Amino acid sequence: MPLSAFTGTRLRERRLAAGLRQADVAAAAGISASYLNLIEHNRRKVGGAVLDRLAEVLGFDRAALAQGSDSALIEGLQTAMARGAGAAAELDRLEEFVSRFPGWAALLVSLDARVQTLERAIETLNDRMTHDPHLSQSLHEVLSSLSSVRATAAILAETEDLEPDWAIRFHQNLHHDSERLAAGAESLVAYLDAGSATAEQGIVAPQEEVEEWLKSRGWGFDDAALEAGLEGEVAMLASTAARSLARDLLARAVEDARALPTARFTAAVATHGPDPFALSEVFACDPLVAMRRLAGTPELGAGLVLCDASGTLTFRKPAAGFPLPRFGSACPLWPLYAALGRALQPVEAVVQMAGQGERLHHVSAWSAPRHPLGLRGPELREAGMLILPANPGHSPDIAIGSSCRICPRGDCPVRREPSILSAAS
C-alpha cells in the first residue's frame, strides 16, 4: 500500500503521545536517532522493514498509517472546498491536515455530505411548494372559503340590528362555506399526510407512492392475483390520488394478463426473445401491451417508462444502471421521445447512460395514438420505452442521460440547465 508523505508526522505524534524518547525508539527499531528524526520530519521516506519495526515499538497497526484510508478523506475535503466557494482553505496543506487530524477531517467530510443532502431536500420541497398544482389549488380553496367564513361570521356576530332575512342568508352562506372549508382542509391534510408516511424522502407525490408499492411487489402480479383483485393492498395506500392511480394501473394489468396469459407469454418469449414487436405480432396486440408484460417478468430485469403526449412520465420502472429522474423532465435524447414524435414507427437503439461506465442498454420504443372520444375528440398519445441490458459486444448508437440536473455530459446540445455535477467538479 502506498504511504503518505506525512507518515513521518504521524509517527512523531504517536511517539510523543506514548511519551517515548526519540533515541529509545530509534534504538529499539535498530536505526539511528538522527535517521528517525529525518523520518519524523518527513524528510526521508519510510517503508518496509523499518516501518514494521517502528510500528511494533510504538504499538500500532501499520495499515493505519497507509494512505488508502486517507484518499477518500482528501477527495471529500476537496469536494467540500470546491462547494464552499470563496472560503480560502489551505489546499497545499490538505494532506498534512488529514494525516494529523483524521477525526476532524472525517467529521468535515460527513458534515459536507449532510449539507448536500439537506440542500437537495430543501430544493425538492421548494419545487413541490412552488410548482405543485394540487397543493396550490387546495391552499387556494382553503383560503377562499376561510375568507368567506370569517367575513360572514363577523357580520353575524357584530351587526347589531341585522334584519332576519339577511341573518338567514348569511347563516346559509356560513354553512355552505364551512362545508367547503372542511373538504379543502381534508384534501390538504391527506396530501401532507401522504408525505409524512415516507418522511425520509420528503413529500411524496401520488405517483411515487404507487411506484413504491409496485417496487415492494417486485413490479409484477401473477395472473391469479390480478383476477382475484388487489383492493386490499390498494386501500393501504395513503392518498386518494395514489389509490386512484393504482386502480387504473391494475385494471390495465388485468386486461394485459388476459390478452397475454403468463403460460403462453413465457413460451412466446422463449421463442422470440424479449422483443415487444415480435410478441405483438404473435398476440395481435399493441407493442405497448407486450412491453408492459415484459416489464412485469422479473427474470428479464427490464425497465419501462411510459409517457403521455406532453412527455410527462406516467410510469417509471427503473432498470439496473439506468437511473430515472424522480420528478421533472427526463433526457430529451431518450428514444422514447423519438417514438413519441413518430407514432407507429418502432425506434430501437443501443444507448449508453451517462455516469454508468461502459454499461449499455438495448431500448425499444413505440407510440400509438388513441381517440377515446372518437375523431371529434382529442387525439391522445402514449409512448413506451422498454429498457433491457445490452448484450456485450455492441457499440452504443447514442449517448444519453437521466435528467439535465444530474447529467455530467458537458458538451450536450440539448442541455436545458446546468448540471449540479459539473458545477461541483
Add this chain to the structure above:
Amino acid sequence: MSQHVLLIEDEPNIAEAIRFILTRDGWTVSHVTDGSAALDRVRSDRPDLVILDHMLPGMSGLEILAALRADPETKALPVMMLTARGRDREMAERAGADCFMSKPFSNAEILAEVRSMMGR
C-alpha cells in the same frame, strides 16, 4: 351623493359579505364576477374605488389592473387588491395596486382601508 365602489370578485359569498358591510357603511356597491366583463363595468359605472380579486375567471386581477393603469381615464383610480399569497402581493405592487388585503381579511380592515383610501 354616496360614493361608488365596484367589487370584482368571483366568490359569491365573499362578495356578498363585502357588499353588505360596505352598503351598511353608506357606499354604493356594484359587483361583477367575471374578469373579462370587469373593464366594461369600470367604464360604464365610473366607480370611485375598485376592489379587485387576484384570481378571477376570464381575466386575472393583474391583467385587469394593468389595463386600468394603461388607460389615461382610469390611471389614477384607487384599486384595492385581494390576494392570497405573498408572491401575488409583490406582483400586484409592481402592477400599481394602491393597497392590498390578504385573505382571510377581517371586515373591519376592509372598511377602515376603504375609508382611508377615500379620505373619510
